[in-house]
Amino acid sequence: MSVWLPAFFKISSLCVLQTKRKSYRFGTTRGADSVQKNQDLEFERNKERFEFLKWGSKAFRNMRIIPPGSGIVHQVNLEYLARVVFDQDGFFYPDSLVGTDSHTTMIDGLGVLGWGVGGIEAEAVMLGQPISMVLPEVIGYKLQGTPNKFITSTDIVLTVTKHLRQVGVVGKFVEFFGPGVAQLSIADRATIANMCPEYGATAAFFPVDHISIQYLTQTGRDMENLTYIEKYLRAVGMFRDYSNISQDPQFTQVVELDLSTVVPCCSGPKRPHDKVAVSDMKQDFKMCLAAKQGFKGFQVAPERHDVRVPFQFNGAEYSLSHGSVVIAAITSCTNTSNPSVMLGAGLLAQKAVQCGLSVKPYIKTSLSPGSGVVTYYLKESGVMDFLTQLGFEVVGYGCMTCIGNSGPLPEQVVEAITQGDLVAAGVLSGNRNFEGRVHPNTRANYLASPPLVIAYAIAGTVRIDFEKEPLAVNSEGKEIFLMDIWPTREEIQVVERQFVIPAMFKEVYEKIEKVNERWNSLEASSDKLYTWDSRSTYIKSPPFFDGLTRDLQTPKPITDAYVLLNLGDSVTTDHISPAGNIARNSPAARYLTNAGLTAREFNSYGSRRGNDAVMARGTFANIRLFNKFINKQAPSTTYLPTGETMDVFDAAVKYQQAGHPLLILAGKEYGSGSSRDWAAKGPFLLGIKAVLAESYERIHRSNLVGMGIIPLEYLPGDSAESLGLTGRERYTVMIPPLLSPRMTVDIKLDTGKTFHAKMRFDTDVELTYFRHGGILNYMIRKMSEN
Secondary structure (H helix, E strand, C coil): CEECCCCCCCCCCECCCCCCCCCCCCHHHCCCCHHHHHHHHHHHHHHHHHHHHHHHHHHCCCCCCCCCCCECHHHHHHHHHCCCEEEECCEEEECEEEECCHHHHHHHHHCCEEEECCHHHHHHHHCCCCCCCCCCCEEEEEEECCCCCCCCHHHHHHHHHHHHHHHCCCCCEEEEECHHHHHCCHHHHHHHHHCHHHHCCCEEECCECHHHHHHHHHCCCCHHHHHHHHHHHHHCCCECCCCCHHHCCCCCEEEEEEHHHCCCEEECCCCCCCEEEHHHHHHHHHHHHHCCCECCECCCCHHHCCCEEEEEECCEEEEEECCEEEEEEECCHHHHCCHHHHHHHHHHHHHHHHCCCCCCCCCEEEECCCEHHHHHHHHHCCCHHHHHHCCCCECCCCECHHHCCCCCCCHHHHHHHHHHCCCCEEEECCCCCCCCCCCCCCCEEEECCHHHHHHHHHHCECCCCCCCCCCEECCCCCEECHHHHCCCHHHHHHHHHHHCCHHHHHHHHHCCCCCCHHHHHCCCCCCCCCCCCCCCCCCCCCCCCCCCCCCCCCCCCEEEEEEEEECCCCCEHHHHCCCCECCCCCHHHHHHHHCCCCHHHCCECCCCCCCHHHHHHCCCCCCCCEECCCCEECCEEEECCCCEEEEHHHHHHHHHHCCCCEEEECCCCECECCCCCHHHHHHHHCCEEEEEECCECHHHHHHHHHCCCEEEEECCCCCCCCCCCCCCCCEEECCCCCCCCCCEEEEEECCCCEEEEEECCCCHHHHHHHHCCCHHHHHHHHHHHC
């Protein structure tokens, strides 16, 4: 089993667009040297983090690092690292993966069972602690029928995502079976598996079949290994013929999807499982404008729906309105691992250019593939030039727009959005579009296939019905419709068969660990213990073990706790611990300014995750956080003893100084989204002792346990509303001396009211972690005994 590094260490390849103020390089204005400039900037900003990683590769045994600039680790794993079956001294066993990132499940598409864990849990695994989990239910997802020729794998995955979120698969395994699976390429399967966290499952598994073996051949795996892989899997009954129904396993529950019913779609404007058919996008966005503030609403007054704001850019006049596209990004390993959608985007770009279409220059366009293989086949097939002409030039290899690393928009665009209080749009091929994640100036963000990203960029708005309205009118006055330039699956497959070949995978990956000269020349200490630099604003010795004693302390009740935040449903880890932009008026910005940094040097929360002082100040710092105490979106709360409104961090500090423990109230699906360990570490540093929610996403609940924070869950039928909780009460959580998994405890309020809740410690092992104050404390004590 492979275990990937925890998020504290994770830099699979963070590439950020060049962002000098008043000098923007994107779209058709970008130079051919964009990749190099971005990588230079990456090393300039993240040199300390890279040195830390380089030190780790020397200090730890069996630690292998794929250098920055090589791609997204999950796509590199799919195309290069994954073995499928291991041969160790003549003993064979299946490959598997436990990773600290939500995208870990991507490898399930190749028949390697993989799932994500919290970074805190993985840190303990690296120190020798086994993973424990409740035996999951396995949901069978039967695929039947044939998708029509205009459907992409992205359309299928967004359909599956909505369907399974409705079914309810949080904490369960999903296994795909049925004749429809045989029609999906490994890249298609990996795209579906990669979205697993968005429908809440633990894993989304596609057993190995003959197409899996073909993929291993196509990606240049060793032929000798391929022989024993198939032989072994057949011998142990793990090789699947999807057309043979007698091989279908028994499942806890079976749900079905007829692929012929899938239609072109997007998801948004605020959640990845809110699917919208492309044919309904214009009407759906109009509804979102008018709807009450929420997952599908912006609460814009009807008289302001058609407001337009003119602005000047590069000597020409343009205008923005609600729904105007200002970011269009082909990004994230969800889709860039898939040659069919990437070549589809290239062919669409080719036809668009040939028809005389273009993208408005103020729209921030980018192409950030998951590996160098993508660039290879886009160039070899001849479509890269057309992508470049539309502004979709390669800007780097790694997580970018999907995690908030697109850089700033032009000042003129920002001023127009601000002046009109516009709901501007981002369209991206990633898998996350939670509020505040993509960009602070795009309130509506839609996930879409790479071809659709280009289509919406050309149209310049999401308020368009592609079936009835033209994408644009070319210089000859001809109306060009999307169907005029949309490539069919057959067209794409012809190009894919010709240009996606084993030789390119071998050429890219033979040099992957040597190609980055800056990484190769990077100096790092070879000492076994890391030498902390007190001046560093990136890497700081964390305070998690301050005051740790060798002896266990008896767990005590949480007495008279205040509620720091009163939250609703689907609070994501991005709301709790944002990874993107550090706002200039935030506590984290004040800390960095006091350290002598300028705003240009702030970087992002994701880059600063090695500094607890920044990350604590960034906890609940998402500008789209909706707190019922103040009844609006803001990273603020009410300090209840005085009634003052202040930044969440500042309020938490005041509570801590006064010696008051803290709670969070929340609704359903608390902690959905990325498996971000700082979404538990940050609250721990703020003094939060427990969270009371209606339900939890699996990894975040595990992370809370790992930090010694109690995940409390309302009993079935109960909620803050049904119990009449305002959050302004004082809470005492009774913790008995004898604990058992999922036991019910009493919660007493200062009003005299008492109700019951479940403690979501699901195993005896988790209770052990709690008694130690968290999994890391447990491991330190265990190591000290030896």
